[in-house]
Amino acid sequence: MQHIKNTEHHYGLISIFFHWIMAALIIALLALGLYMVWLPDVGFNTWKVILIFVHKELGVVVLALVIIRLLWRLGNVSPQLPSQLPPWQKFSARVVHWAFYGFMFALPITGWLMSSAAGIPMTFLGLFELPDLISPNIYQMQLLIEIHKWLAYGLICSIFVHISAALVHQFIYKDDTLRGMLP
Numbered sequence: 339m340q341h342i343k344n345t346e347h348h349y350g351l352i353s354i355f356f357h358w359i360m361a362a363l364i365i366a367l368l369a370l371g372l373y374m375v376w377l378p379d380v381g382f383n384t385w386k387v388i389l390i391f392v393h394k395e396l397g398v399v400v401l402a403l404v405i406i407r408l409l410w411r412l413g414n415v416s417p418q419l420p421s422q423l424p425p426w427q428k429f430s431a432r433v434v435h436w437a438f439y440g441f442m443f444a445l446p447i448t449g450w451l452m453s454s455a456a457g458i459p460m461t462f463l464g465l466f467e468l469p470d471l472i473s474p475n476i477y478q479m480q481l482l483i484e485i486h487k488w489l490a491y492g493l494i495c496s497i498f499v500h501i502s503a504a505l506v507h508q509f510i511y512k513d514d515t516l517r518g519m520l521p
Contacts, residue, residue, distance in 0.1 A: 342413050354521055357519055360404070374389050377389070397446040451471050
């Protein structure tokens with residue numbers, strides 16, 4: 339029987355839901371972001387504008403979800419890492435885990451700052467407009483584009499490390515690490 343909340347041995351259904359829905363959203367955002375930068379800026383590219391709008395809206399959803407997810411995480415026990423793991427792997431797992439939280443906050447916030455610096459309003463699913471975080475400023479916008487881009491590259495690297503480690507545990511060590519995040 340799967341629990342709603344985490345136990346010391348397994349993630350609960352809510353944590354598993356957050357993990358997989360956010361993984362799907364973040365991978366979609368990264369793919370969309372990588373695709374958008376290859377689209378031409380010449381003239382008014384309606385397709386690129388639509389994709390930027392979708393990217394921004396999904397980014398705001400991720401920011402809202404990561405706030406809820408972090409509150410859930412802080413209010414729940416975390417399953418113990420397998421005792422047979424060497425200390426360096428336990429340390430690495432924790433570093434990557436917390437790096438994900440850093441990226442999940444930093445990327446949407448830099449995107450919001452970038453939109454504010456560009457003078458383009460942000461909304462939450464089109465329901466209401468979010469306040470600008472800074473005044474329009476082309477130089478700040480250019481800096482924020484670079485920061486946002488390098489944060490995205492850092493997140494992509496972290497995702498590859500995370501997936502690689504999960505696959506190594508599943509197929510080489512044959513332990514239950516991956517199964518802990520499955521319903």
